[in-house]
Amino acid sequence: MQKNLSQKFSLISKTKKSNSTWKLALVLLGLGSLMPTVNLPFVSESIQPLVSGKVLAQATPPANTAQEDITVKVGVLSREATDRTIAKWQPTMDYLSQAVPGYTFEMVTAGFDDMRAIAEKNEVDFFLVNPGMYVEFEADFGVNRLATMKNLRLGDAYTEFGGVIITKADNQQINELKDLKNKTFMAVSPISFGGWYMAEGVLYDMGVEESEKFFKDLSYGKTHDNVIKAVANGEVEAGTIRTDALERAVQRGEVKLNDFKVINPQETPGFPFLHSTPLYPEWPFAAAKGNSLELEELVAKALLNMPPNSTAAKASQAEGWTVPLNYRPVHDLFIDLDVAPYDEIGQITVEDLIKDYLWLWVSLIGLILGLGGYAIYSQRQSIIQEKENQKSLNELNKSLEQSAAEQKQQREDLESAVVGLMEALEPASEGDLTVRAQLTDGDVGIIADLFNAIVENLKDIALQVKDSAGQVSSSLVQNESSVREIAEQAIAEAEQIQATLSSVEQMSSSIQEVAENAEKTATISNDAFVSAKEGNTVMDQTVDSIQGLRTTIGDTSKKIKRLGESAQQISQVVALIDEIALKTNLLAINASVEAARAGELGQGFTAVAEQVGALAEQSAKATQEIAQLITGIQQETQEVVAAMETGTSQVVDSTRLVEATKVSLGTVLSKSQEIDSLMKSISAATISQAETSQTVTEVMMLNSKTSQERSQSSSQVAQAIQSTTEILGKLQESVAQFKVSEAEDVEEDTVFSAASV
Amino acid sequence: MSSLTTTDRLKDLLPQLFNEQRQEGNYYLRFQLTNDINALLDLSYVQESVTIDSSQITAVPNLPEYVVGMMSSRNQVFLALDLAHLTGFAPETINQRQYQTVVVQINSGKNNIQSHEVNLYGLTVKAIQGISRILPEQFNSVTTSVPDTLRPFVQGFVQDSVDECSFVIDLNRLITTQIQS
Numbered sequence: 001m002q003k004n005l006s007q008k009f010s011l012i013s014k015t016k017k018s019n020s021t022w023k024l025a026l027v028l029l030g031l032g033s034l035m036p037t038v039n040l041p042f043v044s045e046s047i048q049p050l051v052s053g054k055v056l057a058q059a060t061p062p063a064n065t066a067q068e069d070i071t072v073k074v075g076v077l078s079r080e081a082t083d084r085t086i087a088k089w090q091p092t093m094d095y096l097s098q099a100v101p102g103y104t105f106e107m108v109t110a111g112f113d114d115m116r117a118i119a120e121k122n123e124v125d126f127f128l129v130n131p132g133m134y135v136e137f138e139a140d141f142g143v144n145r146l147a148t149m150k151n152l153r154l155g156d157a158y159t160e161f162g163g164v165i166i167t168k169a170d171n172q173q174i175n176e177l178k179d180l181k182n183k184t185f186m187a188v189s190p191i192s193f194g195g196w197y198m199a200e201g202v203l204y205d206m207g208v209e210e211s212e213k214f215f216k217d218l219s220y221g222k223t224h225d226n227v228i229k230a231v232a233n234g235e236v237e238a239g240t241i242r243t244d245a246l247e248r249a250v251q252r253g254e255v256k257l258n259d260f261k262v263i264n265p266q267e268t269p270g271f272p273f274l275h276s277t278p279l280y281p282e283w284p285f286a287a288a289k290g291n292s293l294e295l296e297e298l299v300a301k302a303l304l305n306m307p308p309n310s311t312a313a314k315a316s317q318a319e320g321w322t323v324p325l326n327y328r329p330v331h332d333l334f335i336d337l338d339v340a341p342y343d344e345i346g347q348i349t350v351e352d353l354i355k356d357y358l359w360l361w362v363s364l365i366g367l368i369l370g371l372g373g374y375a376i377y378s379q380r381q382s383i384i385q386e387k388e389n390q391k392s393l394n395e396l397n398k399s400l401e402q403s404a405a406e407q408k409q410q411r412e413d414l415e416s417a418v419v420g421l422m423e424a425l426e427p428a429s430e431g432d433l434t435v436r437a438q439l440t441d442g443d444v445g446i447i448a449d450l451f452n453a454i455v456e457n458l459k460d461i462a463l464q465v466k467d468s469a470g471q472v473s474s475s476l477v478q479n480e481s482s483v484r485e486i487a488e489q490a491i492a493e494a495e496q497i498q499a500t501l502s503s504v505e506q507m508s509s510s511i512q513e514v515a516e517n518a519e520k521t522a523t524i525s526n527d528a529f530v531s532a533k534e535g536n537t538v539m540d541q542t543v544d545s546i547q548g549l550r551t552t553i554g555d556t557s558k559k560i561k562r563l564g565e566s567a568q569q570i571s572q573v574v575a576l577i578d579e580i581a582l583k584t585n586l587l588a589i590n591a592s593v594e595a596a597r598a599g600e601l602g603q604g605f606t607a608v609a610e611q612v613g614a615l616a617e618q619s620a621k622a623t624q625e626i627a628q629l630i631t632g633i634q635q636e637t638q639e640v641v642a643a644m645e646t647g648t649s650q651v652v653d654s655t656r657l658v659e660a661t662k663v664s665l666g667t668v669l670s671k672s673q674e675i676d677s678l679m680k681s682i683s684a685a686t687i688s689q690a691e692t693s694q695t696v697t698e699v700m701m702l703n704s705k706t707s708q709e710r711s712q713s714s715s716q717v718a719q720a721i722q723s724t725t726e727i728l729g730k731l732q733e734s735v736a737q738f739k740v741s742e743a744e745d746v747e748e749d750t751v752f753s754a755a756s757v
Numbered sequence: 758m759s760s761l762t763t764t765d766r767l768k769d770l771l772p773q774l775f776n777e778q779r780q781e782g783n784y785y786l787r788f789q790l791t792n793d794i795n796a797l798l799d800l801s802y803v804q805e806s807v808t809i810d811s812s813q814i815t816a817v818p819n820l821p822e823y824v825v826g827m828m829s830s831r832n833q834v835f836l837a838l839d840l841a842h843l844t845g846f847a848p849e850t851i852n853q854r855q856y857q858t859v860v861v862q863i864n865s866g867k868n869n870i871q872s873h874e875v876n877l878y879g880l881t882v883k884a885i886q887g888i889s890r891i892l893p894e895q896f897n898s899v900t901t902s903v904p905d906t907l908r909p910f911v912q913g914f915v916q917d918s919v920d921e922c923s924f925v926i927d928l929n930r931l932i933t934t935q936i937q938s
Contacts (some may be wrong), residue, residue: 008874191834286784296830582808582857582884583808585886585887586807586808586885588805588887588888589786589803589805589806589885589887590805590806590807591890592784592800592888593800593803593804593806596800596801597782606784609888610784611771613887613888614887616886616887617886665850731922
């Protein structure tokens with residue numbers, strides 16, 4: 001039977017490689033249920049070699065660490081040669097051991113299949129696997145990603161990658177995806193993400209559901225390099241690998257890029273490598289289920305902080321790690337391709353039922369058989385057990401009766417002792433602390449002793465409490481009065497501050513008035529300044545006109561003098577005329593005399609002479625009048641000249657006066673200027689004063705508020721003291737209930753005094 | 758008017774000169790005795806009227822105060838008398854540059870019949886005014902308005918205007934009473 005089962009199991013495990021081990025475990029469970037009947041633990045033997053991974057390297061040997069570091073295992077998926085994998089990831093392990101203190105990181109490499117077994121066994125704490133495997137583990141084992149690799153390719157870091165389908169450059173038959181039908185095709189592995197699933201996803205999108213039948217022959221090259229070599233050698237007509245594997249091979253000089261042709265080439269901005277499929281996130285660093293959150297956090301931090309130029313990053317051909325990306329596209333791809341963990345989704349065909357659920361049938365049969373065997377076995381065991389139980393029960397009953405009688409005697413003794421103790425101690429419950437219990441033998445005696453000690457202590461405490469209460473009471477009374485005083489003082493202070501505040505406000509307003517007046521005065525003085533200036537110009541004009549007047553008067557007086565001279569000349573001429581008239585008159589008289597002597601003959605001549613005389617007389621009168629007029633003119637002229645001279649001297653005087661006035665006006669001008677500047681400075685000073693007084697007001701207001709608050713708080717303190725006093729009274733009352741000495745009738749006061757002594 | 762001859766212009770200016778008319782009355786020389794008093798003198802006494810420079814009057818010592826000096830006219834030398842002084846007023850013509858002088862002739866035959874000699878006197882007055890024709894009926898008798906000193910030598914007076922009058926001096930009596938006595 002055992003052999004048979006082992007054979008069956010190995011058969012299953014061979015055919016269902018991809019459907020993996022958890023289903024196997026279910027089968028084992030079914031078979032394991034047969035264990036009690038067969039009593040043979042074969043599981044450990046058969047499973048052990050399958051699930052144990054190889055420990056290939058250790059970052060630091062545990063013997064070297066001073067303290068015992070916890071060893072953390074990291075499962076690393078190795079797609080290529082193992083040595084290269086070690087070289088690639090060992091520095092990262094070293095880096096983590098260094099960056100996360102107290103832990104030693106150890107690398108466990110495994111291929112696609114082995115890694116699944118390791119995950120199932122939960123042998124490692126972290127995973128460094130491809131996205132496909134990560135998605136599978138996430139669904140199956142609750143693995144959680146911590147960081148995504150920043151893959152360094154051709155000098156730049158990339159967090160995404162894809163698949164590339166290649167063929168030889170000179171192959172004319174294959175140009176598009178559909179040309180791949182019935183051709184030989186090589187993938188990396190049936191469960192390689194970049195090396196198969198991505199290409200399969202592209203084919204699925206094209207409508208190909210069963211890729212094995214699509215190709216003429218589908219083979220697996222295990223590593224990317226093998227696939228490249230196979231295509232280059234012409235072993236297969238086409239193949240698929242992950243992005244940049246080809247470029248790396250070209251860089252190593254193994255192949256030439258021109259020898260290959262990319263099918264279904266894609267263009268993605270910022271991604272320089274040849275690719276045929278959509279891009280998916282890079283490898284994640286994932287934590288297995290059951291790690292402490294602290295450790296995961298430390299590891300994630302260490303990874304994110306990995307410097308791009310560190311040896312670990314360089315060795316891993318990456319620029320370090322970044323925050324975990326979204327792996328949803330990978331999930332979608334897996335759902336499309338109907339692979340684990342989504343292989344149950346989709347249509348279940350009869351073939352699938354037989355093929356996929358063969359394990360289930362086997363396990364069901366095993367389960368039924370096992371259960372039947374177990375039922376028979378357990379019935380037989382229970383009959384034997386029942387008989388043994390009966391026997392032991394009888395023995396137990398006898399011993400129980402004996403012990404019951406002993407216990408009754410003991411209880412009665414104890415009761416009597418307790419009653420005695422209670423009677424002795426009853427007064428203590430009413431506050432009498434003078435009572436003492438009688439000491440007896442046994443447990444009760446110990447209790448009585450203890451009681452006595454307690455009562456003694458209680459008495460001391462009561463005394464102390466009374467004493468302290470008295471002291472507190474007296475000091476409280478003192479405090480209360482002083483607090484009250486403080487409160488009153490604070491109130492008085494607040495009032496004073498209020499008064500000061502109002503006077504400061506008055507001061508402020510008066511300063512404001514002063515400022516306004518000063519401003520007005522400044523304007524007025526400015527006006528005065530302006531008018532003084534105008535007055536000065538007017539004065540200048542006046543001086544000018546007075547000067548003009550002076551010259552005019554001088555001219556006029558000269559002319560008047562000339563007029564006087566002319567009048568003098570006229571009077572001389574008039575005198576001459578007067579003389580002529582006189583002589584004419586005399587001649588006329590003489591003529592008349594001569595004519596009269598001539599008698600009758602001279603009569604006519606006499607008349608003529610008479611008329612000539614009359615004319616001469618008239619001339620003389622006219623000249624006399626002229627002379628009078630001239631005299632008048634001369635007099636007036638003289639007066640005018642005198643007046644002119646007075647006027648000239650007056651003009652001189654007034655010129656002097658005006659000049660003096662001008663000087664004093666200039667003084668007024670400068671004074672008013674000074675007043676103006678003074679007024680301006682006064683105005684400025686008062687403005688700053690007003691501001692200062694404003695500040696003072698604010699400060700005073702603040703003071704007032706503070707003192708009010710202080711008075712409030714001091715009254716609160718007073719209230720608190722009062723309530724404390726009340727509480728104290730209550731305390732004293734309750735303490736007074738205790739009786740502490742034999743002198744029971746003594747008043748409370750004497751008790752206090754005794755206590756204080 | 759310019760075309761007119763000088764005679765025409767004279768006729769035009771002095772019509773009374775050519776329209777001769779007979780006038781009645783005697784001629785009297787009118788002169789100013791003092792500032793206040795005008796006097797008249799019968800033209801028959803008057804020989805001539807001259808203005809004479811003081812240099813042509815020679816002062817003569819030891820003669821009455823009213824005598825100004827000796828003067829000459831028409832080849833005759835005679836005394837120049839201050840008439841105002843002579844009639845008892847303050848002297849009117851003293852130390853003048855020129856003297857207005859009326860030369861009178863007085864017949865002294867009244868008192869001395871043998872000789873028909875004519876006495877000439879130069880009477881200096883304040884101012885000679887002219888000749889007036891006065892009818893006899895214009896004369897009024899002497900009133901109280903005549904100054905006392907002049908009263909003895911006044912024949913009558915003529916009322917020239919409302920407040921002015923001229924006294925007619927009786928020269929004969931004046932000379933005889935004041936000089937020849």
